[in-house]
Amino acid sequence: MQIETLPGVGAEITGIDLKTLTDAEFDAIRQAYADHGVIFFRDQDLTEDDHIAFAERWAPINVNRFFAAHPDYPQIAMVAKEKDQKDNIGGGWHTDHSYDEEPAMGSILVARELPERGGDTMFASMYRAYETLDDAMKKEIEGLRAVHSAKHIFGSSGATYYNTTDAGGNRIGNAAAADVLADVTHPVVITHPLSGKKALYVNPAFTVKIAGKTDEQSQALLSRLYAHAMDQAHAYRFKWQPGSIAFWDNRSTWHWAMNDYHGHRRIMHRITLEGCALN
Numbered sequence: 001m002q003i004e005t006l007p008g009v010g011a012e013i014t015g016i017d018l019k020t021l022t023d024a025e026f027d028a029i030r031q032a033y034a035d036h037g038v039i040f041f042r043d044q045d046l047t048e049d050d051h052i053a054f055a056e057r058w059a060p061i062n063v064n065r066f067f068a069a070h071p072d073y074p075q076i077a078m079v080a081k082e083k084d085q086k087d088n089i090g091g092g093w094h095t096d097h098s099y100d101e102e103p104a105m106g107s108i109l110v111a112r113e114l115p116e117r118g119g120d121t122m123f124a125s126m127y128r129a130y131e132t133l134d135d136a137m138k139k140e141i142e143g144l145r146a147v148h149s150a151k152h153i154f155g156s157s158g159a160t161y162y163n164t165t166d167a168g169g170n171r172i173g174n175a176a177a178a179d180v181l182a183d184v185t186h187p188v189v190i191t192h193p194l195s196g197k198k199a200l201y202v203n204p205a206f207t208v209k210i211a212g213k214t215d216e217q218s219q220a221l222l223s224r225l226y227a228h229a230m231d232q233a234h235a236y237r238f239k240w241q242p243g244s245i246a247f248w249d250n251r252s253t254w255h256w257a258m259n260d261y262h263g264h265r266r267i268m269h270r271i272t273l274e275g276c277a278l279n
Helices: 023-036 049-056 125-130 133-141 174-179 216-230
Strands: 002-004 011-014 038-043 076-083 108-114 121-125 145-148 183-187 189-191 198-200 209-210 236-239 247-248 255-259 266-273
Touching: 011 023, 011 133, 023 038, 023 247, 049 108, 049 266, 121 125, 121 247, 125 198, 133 216, 183 189, 209 216, 216 247, 247 255
Parallel strands: 011 038
Antiparallel strands: 002 011, 038 247, 076 266, 108 247, 108 266, 121 236, 121 255, 145 183, 145 209, 189 198
8 A cells, every 4th residue: 555645735545445455554544534634546446335335434424414315325425417517516615514513524525427527626735724824823813713504505595606506406405404504613723633733624615704703804814714725735636537536534624626527427426424523
């Protein structure tokens, strides 16, 4: 097994078969996941059952409330864009499930059908985003908490990032559940539960304000943090190939699915893993 550190964020792991991992290999992968925030695998051949089995070695599976499920495997969410659809899922910087009281640990995304070109996914390190803040900014955000919400994304008020009204829709649903889901707060800076490192924990999709500040003050501070976190020095663009898998940590990375393959089909299978409260 080889682990190659990638520029910006992440590591690519080669020389293994995820269907037949030894305990030692699994431990090494777990450490790489904690250290790098996102890990990538190539040339894998996982069935849906294999995908589920690998996920269950990490944590219980979180069955997504809003995404369309695989017709035969409810544990697997369908991340799909058909040829006649204009908008994709995940087309903006975000981290999944920050709107939950115990945010999901991460997601394992398996490529099933890819366009001939395009459809890359960008990832950004929130470890690096925090580490590279100046001391004044670190002091300014120390102890602050941010409010996270799903209502404006998945609720009936309108999906800002996940358009569901185009042809062949129904990729996202259950708006009623989002409407009644209580907003939550998390620290702006968390101590990562696996690595022990500090990470910036706000994101443009689901963070709606800084607790205790006015809307104007919140947006000014969040805008500064986002501009810093979006620095390309913190990011890596992953090019999907048949057999590719990405496994990202929602607590220490952002991601953004590129929407540059109009007129082509892209089908991905995603399993999300349960997490824990963040401190």
